[in-house]
Amino acid sequence: MIRVNNLTKNFGNLQVLRGISCHIAPKEVVVIIGPSGSGKSTFLRCLNQLEKATSGEIIINGVNITDPKININLVRQEVGMVFQRFNLFPHMTALENVALAPMKVRKQPRDEAEELAMSLLQRVGLADKAHQYPEKLSGGQQQRVAIARALAMRPKIMLFDEPTSALDPEMVGEVLEVIKSLAYEGMTMVVVSHEMGFAREVSDRIFFMDEGLILEEGTPNEIFSNPKNPRTKSFLSKIL
Amino acid sequence: MDLRFDLIWSYIPLLLQGTKLTIQLTVFAVAIGTVIGLFVSLLRISNFKPVSWVAKIYVDFFRGTPLLVQILLFYYGVPQLLGLDSMSRHVAGIAALGLNSGAYVAEIFRSGILSVHKGQMEAARSLGMTYAQAMRYVVLPQAFKVSIPPLGNEFIAMLKDSSLVSVISLPDLMHTGRMVVNRAYRSFETFILVALLYLIMTTTISQLVSYLERVFGKDDQSQ
Numbered sequence A: 001m002i003r004v005n006n007l008t009k010n011f012g013n014l015q016v017l018r019g020i021s022c023h024i025a026p027k028e029v030v031v032i033i034g035p036s037g038s039g040k041s042t043f044l045r046c047l048n049q050l051e052k053a054t055s056g057e058i059i060i061n062g063v064n065i066t067d068p069k070i071n072i073n074l075v076r077q078e079v080g081m082v083f084q085r086f087n088l089f090p091h092m093t094a095l096e097n098v099a100l101a102p103m104k105v106r107k108q109p110r111d112e113a114e115e116l117a118m119s120l121l122q123r124v125g126l127a128d129k130a131h132q133y134p135e136k137l138s139g140g141q142q143q144r145v146a147i148a149r150a151l152a153m154r155p156k157i158m159l160f161d162e163p164t165s166a167l168d169p170e171m172v173g174e175v176l177e178v179i180k181s182l183a184y185e186g187m188t189m190v191v192v193s194h195e196m197g198f199a200r201e202v203s204d205r206i207f208f209m210d211e212g213l214i215l216e217e218g219t220p221n222e223i224f225s226n227p228k229n230p231r232t233k234s235f236l237s238k239i240l
Numbered sequence B: 001m002d003l004r005f006d007l008i009w010s011y012i013p014l015l016l017q018g019t020k021l022t023i024q025l026t027v028f029a030v031a032i033g034t035v036i037g038l039f040v041s042l043l044r045i046s047n048f049k050p051v052s053w054v055a056k057i058y059v060d061f062f063r064g065t066p067l068l069v070q071i072l073l074f075y076y077g078v079p080q081l082l083g084l085d086s087m088s089r090h091v092a093g094i095a096a097l098g099l100n101s102g103a104y105v106a107e108i109f110r111s112g113i114l115s116v117h118k119g120q121m122e123a124a125r126s127l128g129m130t131y132a133q134a135m136r137y138v139v140l141p142q143a144f145k146v147s148i149p150p151l152g153n154e155f156i157a158m159l160k161d162s163s164l165v166s167v168i169s170l171p172d173l174m175h176t177g178r179m180v181v182n183r184a185y186r187s188f189e190t191f192i193l194v195a196l197l198y199l200i201m202t203t204t205i206s207q208l209v210s211y212l213e214r215v216f217g218k219d220d221q222s223q
């Protein structure tokens, strides 16, 4: 579903991704862990071309999205993204946030888009907040709206960049529950997260990134119980 | 000290007519300025250097030179350049004021757009929206809201600066005031009345702006 060949990314002289290759199968859930500055966010953002790759290939559903000739907007409709800081549109209600892209991108009529939005808000447990503006919602609620907003485009892949790290601890659970439910329904997902319990529970594979490379990958069991790379070991010993 | 407002009483309709022209010039200038300003602000933030460069030259020219010079340039200079005999005072006046206003409004919108967190554009693009859609539905509505107070200030500044068109004998409030002084020989009374009329207009605009701020500012806040 996602195949990455030798992806590199430079910011000026700084090489942030130094040749990443991986393959992610349909319905697979991959959690990326690694120290701050290792390039996790950058890698995720390359997967929907919010960052342009410097070199290498990213093939999603058979389409090479690094090819400048493809219509990236079509690719992005298939790849939803959820951000650390939610990025809800503050001038719109929760419902409008979710309904906007179906209306403007998919050209769905308003009532249809709002019906869809309502059902998605229901699904993340926020039907009663549909007409609230983001500033009136807690962080956890905002993040759940953001997930509903991404789902409204019916993506085949979901990317999460530290979806719970801007949240107060008591709200982490409600957001992780929603992400877990997506995993159980078979959504293909790539999640950058420091929530190791969550990673162990839902992920099929874990990527450990450091200094712009995937240094180690394996099942949660392999990574957590028996890490091979010394850097993985020392990272895990620091955070567990 | 003798104040003889009675001597200028009969000129009040004339002054009101000048007031009307001042309002018309200002409204036109700000309307044109807003359209140009929006357009230029979008060029200005373009990643394509030549485009943002042209926009910057426009903005720098109209903000960096006296409006008086711009008005004279339009009234006398442009007809010469185009080989015309003359140019309508109204057209020249509105063009100069509008283009001048456009430069200021462009900077207002530009900083409004830049004040919107870049995560907003990214979130919109990640949903598959085009750059234009993301601008229109997500970034500009937020940018516009923060632009309301400075736009109000620009409106007020334009109203006052429009008095400079009296230099090309457009019968605005300022020019009419000078005419009245020449006829009635009552400088103080006339100019204090002119000043008062300007003051009424500027305070009306400030009221309007704070009203708009309340209307648009009530439901939400940028993150």
Ligand SMILES: Nc1ncnc2c1ncn2[C@@H]1O[C@H](COP(=O)(O)OP(=O)(O)OP(=O)(O)O)[C@@H](O)[C@H]1O
Pocket: A011, A014, A016, A034, A035, A036, A037, A038, A039, A040, A041, A042, A043
């Ligand atoms: N737009 C940018 N311009 C320049 N440098 C950048 C940019 N974005 C990221 N970087 C740099 O790239 C490196 C990797 O950043 P990235 O955000 O991908 O790391 P990360 O693994 O997500 O870290 P964290 O856990 O702190 O989120 C960092 O050194 C960062 O400073």
Ligand SMILES: [Mg+2]
Pocket: A040, A041, A042, A161, A162
């Ligand atoms: Mg990051």
